[in-house]
Amino acid sequence: MNLDKYKHFTAEEFSLDPNFKENILRSSGEHSSFLRALAQRFPEKREAITEARRLVLQMDRYYQEQKPSAEEKAAVLEEIMRRHRTKNVRKRRRVVRYWPAIAASVLALVVTVWLFRSQMSVGEDTYSTSFAEMAEYPLPDGSLVSLNANSRIRLSETWEEGAQREVWLEGEAYFKVAKKASGEAKFIVHTNGPDIEVLGTQFNVNTRQDRTLVFLEEGRIQLKNDRGDLMKVMEPGDLADYSGGTADFFANVDSGKYLLWLKGYFTTEDLTYEEVIARIEEIYGVEMQIERPELREKGFPSQLPTSNLEELLTIFENLYHVTATIEGDEKLRIR
Amino acid sequence: MEHPLQSQGRAARRKRDQELWQNYLERGEAAFSELYDSFFDRLFVYGCNIVYDETFVKDAIQEIFLKLLQRDRSTLEIKNISSYLFVALRNYLRKELYARANKRRHQDRYLETKDLVEEPDMDIRTGASIDCSEALKREIERLPKRQREILFLRFFEGLDYKEISEIMTVNHQVVRNYAYRGMKKLRSNMEGAYPLFRSWIAVLFLLFINVG
Numbered sequence: 001m002n003l004d005k006y007k008h009f010t011a012e013e014f015s016l017d018p019n020f021k022e023n024i025l026r027s028s029g030e031h032s033s034f035l036r037a038l039a040q041r042f043p044e045k046r047e048a049i050t051e052a053r054r055l056v057l058q059m060d061r062y063y064q065e066q067k068p069s070a071e072e073k074a075a076v077l078e079e080i081m082r083r084h085r086t087k088n089v090r091k092r093r094r095v096v097r098y099w100p101a102i103a104a105s106v107l108a109l110v111v112t113v114w115l116f117r118s119q120m121s122v123g124e125d126t127y128s129t130s131f132a133e134m135a136e137y138p139l140p141d142g143s144l145v146s147l148n149a150n151s152r153i154r155l156s157e158t159w160e161e162g163a164q165r166e167v168w169l170e171g172e173a174y175f176k177v178a179k180k181a182s183g184e185a186k187f188i189v190h191t192n193g194p195d196i197e198v199l200g201t202q203f204n205v206n207t208r209q210d211r212t213l214v215f216l217e218e219g220r221i222q223l224k225n226d227r228g229d230l231m232k233v234m235e236p237g238d239l240a241d242y243s244g245g246t247a248d249f250f251a252n253v254d255s256g257k258y259l260l261w262l263k264g265y266f267t268t269e270d271l272t273y274e275e276v277i278a279r280i281e282e283i284y285g286v287e288m289q290i291e292r293p294e295l296r297e298k299g300f301p302s303q304l305p306t307s308n309l310e311e312l313l314t315i316f317e318n319l320y321h322v323t324a325t326i327e328g329d330e331k332l333r334i335r
Numbered sequence: 336m337e338h339p340l341q342s343q344g345r346a347a348r349r350k351r352d353q354e355l356w357q358n359y360l361e362r363g364e365a366a367f368s369e370l371y372d373s374f375f376d377r378l379f380v381y382g383c384n385i386v387y388d389e390t391f392v393k394d395a396i397q398e399i400f401l402k403l404l405q406r407d408r409s410t411l412e413i414k415n416i417s418s419y420l421f422v423a424l425r426n427y428l429r430k431e432l433y434a435r436a437n438k439r440r441h442q443d444r445y446l447e448t449k450d451l452v453e454e455p456d457m458d459i460r461t462g463a464s465i466d467c468s469e470a471l472k473r474e475i476e477r478l479p480k481r482q483r484e485i486l487f488l489r490f491f492e493g494l495d496y497k498e499i500s501e502i503m504t505v506n507h508q509v510v511r512n513y514a515y516r517g518m519k520k521l522r523s524n525m526e527g528a529y530p531l532f533r534s535w536i537a538v539l540f541l542l543f544i545n546v547g
Contacts, residue, residue, distance in 0.1 A: 012518040018493035022344050055522060056490075058471045063491045065472075066380045068389070073375045076393050077368060080401050127506060138508055326433065 003041050014052030015059070024056045128152040129171075131285035132307045134264070141165055142178035143187065148206075148261050149283045149306055166190065172206040174262055177219070193242045194231065197222040204258050208282060211243040215258040223247065264307050268300040276300050284309055284332070291335040292322050345493035349417075356416040360408055371400060374417070377492065378424050384487040385428050385480070395431065399423040421488070421502050474524045481505070482517035489514050 006014070014020050023034040035053075039046050127137045129147045136146045140159035147153060151171025159165060165187045177187045177198050187198040189205055193212035196205060201219025206212065214223060216234045223231045223240050231247055234240060239253040257267045266283070268276045273296050277288050283306050298320060305311045309326070316324040316334060324334050355373055358366040375396065382392030399420065413419045475483060481503070488499045496514070500507035 012515055012522060015522075016489055016514055016518055018345055018489075018495075021490065021493070051522065055518070055525070058525075059475075059486075059490055059521075062471055062475060063380055063487070066383050067376050068379045068393075072379075072393065073372075076375065076397050077371055080371070080397055080404065083397075083401055084404050135505065135509055136512075137506055 003038060006038060006042065006045070009045065009048065011048040011051040011055065014049060015055040020052065021056050021060075024053050025060055125155040125157065126152060127155075132283060132309055134261070134307055139165070139167075139178075141185075141187075144176040146174040146262055148172035148174075150285065161185075164188065169205055169207060172204070172208060172261065174202070174204045174259065176202045194226065194240070194247065195224045195228070197224065206258075208279070211241060213258070214240040214242065215253065215255070217255055217259070260303060261306050264305055265303040266306050267303055269302055273299070276304075280304070280312070280332070284312070286326065286330055286332040289331055289333045291333070292320065295320055295322075295334065348493075352417050356413070360411065363408055364404070367404060370416075374420055377417075378420060380491060381421060381484075381487055382424055382428060384483050385425065386432065387476075391431070392428070395424055395427045399427055417492070418498060418502055421492075425502065471521065471525060474521050478517050478520060482513045482520075485510055485513045486517050 006017075006020075009017070023032050026032070027035065035049065039049055042049075127135070127145075127147060129135050129149055129151050131150050133149050134147065136144060137153075138144055139155065143165070145153060145167075148171060151169070151173060153170075153173060154168040156164075156166035162185055165185065167188070168190045170192070173189075175187075175189065175198070189196040189198070191205060191207045191212050193207060194214070196203070196214060198219070198221045201221055202217040203219070203221055204213075204215040204217070206214075214221070214234070216236055216238050218236055221234050223234060223242070225231055225242075225245055225247075232238075232240065232249055234249075235251070237252045237255070239250045239258065241248045241250070257269065260267050266279060268279075271279065277290075280286070281288055301315065301319065304315065313324040313326070313332075316322060320334075322334050324332065327333050351373065355366070355370045359370045378396050378399075379389075379392055382395060383389060386392065402423075403420075475486070478486070484503065485499055488494045488502065489496070494502075496507045496510045499505075500510045503510065505513075
């Protein structure tokens with residue numbers, strides 16, 4: 001067997017390797033030619049191998065202990081067959097009756113896909129997050145992008161050494177751009193508002209609602225309007241608030257507020273009542289239905305969770321003494 | 336020790352899954368229980384690594400198998416039955432969790448939120464008599480949801496990162512990172528717990544490698 005791939009393995013990687021695992025479990029304490037070969041080939045890895053072996057044995061035991069009993073297994077099968085037999089009688093008629101509905105949903109699907117595609121072509125080079133989800137993706141040049149909930153980023157096709165690196169963003173993202181030696185290797189973030197040109201830096205871009213907020217944490221970036229004219233070279237701590245072709249700039253702003261979402265929260269401080277509601281709707285993919293007008297006067301707490309719907313509902317309930325529920329998956333109702 | 340599930344390697348298991356599925360497509364109900372037999376345990380353990388409610392998981396498995404059984408076999412286009420079943424279970428659990436989060440929010444918070452609830456922090460260092468696997472269990476249950484799920488699919492099912500990324504609709508690089516991070520967390524937490532045990536085992540094992 002070719003062992004080359006194990007050359008740089010750590011204990012974690014060994015224990016995650018299916019081949020390694022299978023060998024450990026099959027030999028169970030006895031001599032394993034695979035392990036011996038591994039230890040001989042990479043003497044410096046013996047400790048890692050030992051530790052990985054221990055992890056594998058324990059993890060396997062953990063999963064084995066979770067397995068259900070034979071009785072449970074049989075009981076579920078029996079129930080499936082019983083229900084199958086009783087339902088079987090009506091099956092055929094039902095399919096026919098629902099034909100129009102089926103046709104309609106197929107149509108709906110096509111339309112949705114089309115709408116989605118027309119906004120931004122979705123291929124292998126597109127990363128996206130759904131509602132209440134955050135994710136971090138490495139880019140081909142070694143840069144890192146953290147995507148906030150309900151956001152999409154599309155990458156340009158070329159990422160070779162020295163080539164211009166370009167991404168298109170919808171939603172909100174935080175970038176840690178890998179610095180390149182040659183001044184040619186620009187990193188550009190396109191939005192539906194301004195374009196941001198970068199040379200090795202960490203910054204946040206938020207394109208939600210009609211404004212685009214750009215916050216620079218480290219390094220330098222150039223902000224260009226949608227006609228490509230340079231608006232400003234931003235310094236660390238600068239915030240640009242861009243809308244309708246113009247931008248307001250603020251220096252030394254509090255980074256905590258703009259990077260809060262990386263911790264799973266967003267700030268309501270600069271948002272109006274309607275904007276907070278729009279934000280919640282956007283993040284969780286729900287429509288808010290508020291039947292308690294006093295909420296407007298009381299205002300929102302300064303931070304709300306971006307990836308925990310349950311926590312959000314609990315906050316509403318505890319803060320305003322209301323009942324907050326999700327109805328039909330898509331409506332957040334407060335009464 | 337015999338591991339009924341792990342005794343076959345993943346290649347063999349994959350082949351067997353495929354055969355069972357072909358069999359079902361050809362023979363229908365008569366071949367259903369064999370298919371069910373081969374998947375029930377795996378789906379059950381998978382489900383239990385997503386939610387902490389065995390009854391809920393069993394109900395979910397019942398639903399997805401029933402649905403499969405009631406579909407017209409001639410129109411089924413399932414290339415990979417294990418992926419299909421894992422995805423079906425996953426989607427079902429998630430959908431139900433969402434609905435339940437509303438209804439039951441006040442009664443039981445154990446669903447879905449287990450990794451948010453701080454457990455009383457027992458000092459595992461002093462509990463020399465605690466079983467190792469108990470400690471591991473606790474560590475696994477403390478992992479973020481997705482890491483737990485990925486570890487199961489990778490470790491127990493032996494899927495490759497691409498397959499996992501398709502099941503969970505997460506980028507495969509992220510899957511890889513999560514798996515690594517999860518394992519790292521388990522390892523470092525376990526390490527602190529049993530320094531003595533660890534060195535003892537290490538010596539034994541090194542001996543056995545050298546002798547062998």
